[in-house]
Amino acid sequence: MNIQEYISNGIVESYVLGLASAKERIEFEKMCTQYPEVVKARDDFEQAIEKQAMENAPVPPANVKEKIWPAIYQTPALNTSKIISMEPTTRSSSGLRWIAAASIILFLAAGYFAYNFYNQNKKLQNSNKDLEAKISEKDSLLEEQKIINDPNVTVVSMVGTKPGAPSANIYWDTTSANVFLVVKNMPKLASEKQYQLWALLEGKPIDLGLFDGGKDKIILKMNNVQKADAFAITIEEKGNKGGPNLEQLQSIGKTKL
């Protein structure tokens, strides 16, 4: 088959506009996998149609959007908290999956301990003390989990500025201003260096605290911040008191879309 003839006989347009028969569609999709020029012709026409359809398009009545939202909210969400991702190709971060799994395990573990504590209270005085200690430990972790799962918490995914750069998620409670940093990957630094987290508000950096590298998958409580346009991580001298060293900008994540 002459591919140019195939492209110019109207199949591209039929396919894009939904006028092709099932048989034609299957054939066209197969041609797309074999001939980049077919894909190119399809993409060109798609873009032209899009441009044409956008031109002078009538704005629908304003109340339509309001009517749509309730249906949107009813749809079971994959993540309950707001996710703002700087990694468009990643569907869900491994950090979040880890936290979700950890929170279920912690919940079940705490429940199990509490159940045992209640039933064996009189019999097992000694082990009770042990269990009590464990419960309080889990409680503090659960407190953090609670913050992370809170719908008021905004999740900001920090993406490295270069390959292999550190990555982390920030869980930021915009009502209480608490900031938690969940490290996904923070390479170890030389002993005189530390990472530093900054909030950026209207172009000005706010110090949210220093931390060491080398530990992955840990939760760090950072300084509180009420307002921020973005978060950034730089590498600084240990105990840095000055401003950020932007040549050492490692990761950045925007809070707003």
Add this chain to the structure above:
Amino acid sequence: MIFVFFTNYLSLSTKYSEQELVALLLQRNEQAFGYLYDNYSPALFGIINQIVPDKEMATDVLQDVFINIWKKISLYDPVKGRLFTWMLNIARNAAIDKIRSKPYQDSLKNQPLTENVNTKSGNYIVDPKVNDIGLKKVINRLKDEHRTLIDLSYFQGFTHEEISKLLDIPLGTVKTRIRTALTQLRTMIQ
């Protein structure tokens, strides 16, 4: 100076690429959906309103279309085409379903025909205003015999077989003319 760098960095992503938008929609990101609606609702409303001339009914269809896009985003396959093409086909199909529905057909029978018939486009109801926008605008520049076929197949959702019977033209001729009309359409918009 360093702050200028940050400011520039931050202003970069106010507009999404299609890929970013799809990824965020798959994450059930409501802001991304808001952006999707703001950006594409006029174009989709345009096409729906060209098929369903009644503005109120077209608005209902638009509402369903966006809810369906939100629910079915995981079915979108970027290999098969652009996001807009996918949404456009959802909108067109929903609008055609609407005009073929019984309540819609019944509502037509209750309307005074003389006010609504646009004789140039055949014996169905077309609001003249919606002829001047988007795809209709280009299609109106096609030769009559071609325009009628595109109107019937694209805007009315008739199959080639139905058109063949309706206009008493051989099926092969219907196919050839639609293909010719479509290639002309492309040269007009590209």
